[in-house]
Amino acid sequence: MASSPLGRPTRGTTGTNRLRRNDRWIAASPAFRRATDPLVIDLGYGASGVTAFELATRLQRVRRDAEVRGLEIDPARVATANEQLLAVRAGLTPFDPDLRVTFARGGFEVPLPDGRRPSVIRAMNVLRQYDEADVAGAWRTTTARLAPGGLLIEGTCDEIGRVASWIDVDHHATPRRFTISLRLAELEHPSIVAERLPKALIHRNVPGERVHALLVDLDREWDRAAALSTFGATQRFLAAVGALRDQGWPVSGGKARWRLGELTLPWEAVAPLP
DSSP states (O other): OOSSOSSOOOOOOOOTTTTHHHHHHHHHOHHHHTOSSOEEEEETOOSOSHHHHHHHHHHHTTOTTOEEEEEESOHHHHHHHHHHHHHHHTTOSSSOTTOOEEEEEOOTTOOOGGGOOOSEEEEETSSTTSOGGGHHHHHHHHHTTSOTTOEEEEEEEOTTSSEEEEEEEETTSOEEEEEEEEOOTTOSOGGGGGGGOOHHHHTTOSTTSHHHHHHHHHHHHHHHTGGGGGGOHHHHHHHHHHHHHHTTOOOOSOHHHHTTTEEEEEGGGTOOOO
């Protein structure tokens, strides 16, 4: 347990299934699937431990030896999560009583016993209250705790998990990928994600910046594909993303990911200009 955790308490907002899109991303990541020690940190999980329980449930479908440790700066939140964990252990919740989850106090320094190093650290909605200038330092401190080949996933989502974006940062604190993840049903425009960009990008959504160009182009192709709405929002999004790729945007993955409302690009495609 850290005596002086690094960072500031988050607003604490959380909710059931809020981070389901991010859970799915972690479960599919090579950093988790190939890890020698499949320990995943839910950093700044908030006023309830539910996101850690949900993450562990989804990860253990992929690897039964997966383990999740929730870390929070606020000791009252840790106490609340441990009370929830007792209810899980007693079989009083929908979660598996044997779920491999623990909670402790900690911040960006990611304290762990016995020198363990996690395969993935998830920090969603943690840096929103910080200045953009603080981001690189937070990445360096946090990724220093990762196992070789590990991954920090840092980003933001809305309160009900329908709009999200995040950055994959490697164990050298180098950003590698940027992902948008959207619930396609009832989506008006993909650029709604502008309100939920990671701190490193949210102030860069202005003309002349790469991320702004991406959102402008994505909205344009979404509008051009409007006729495909007859066949569903998924088909419309597939067409829009395919058109982006044809224009030269280095879109990663394929239709299996795009169908989920996910769009991933190398970090260099959206990185802030100097």
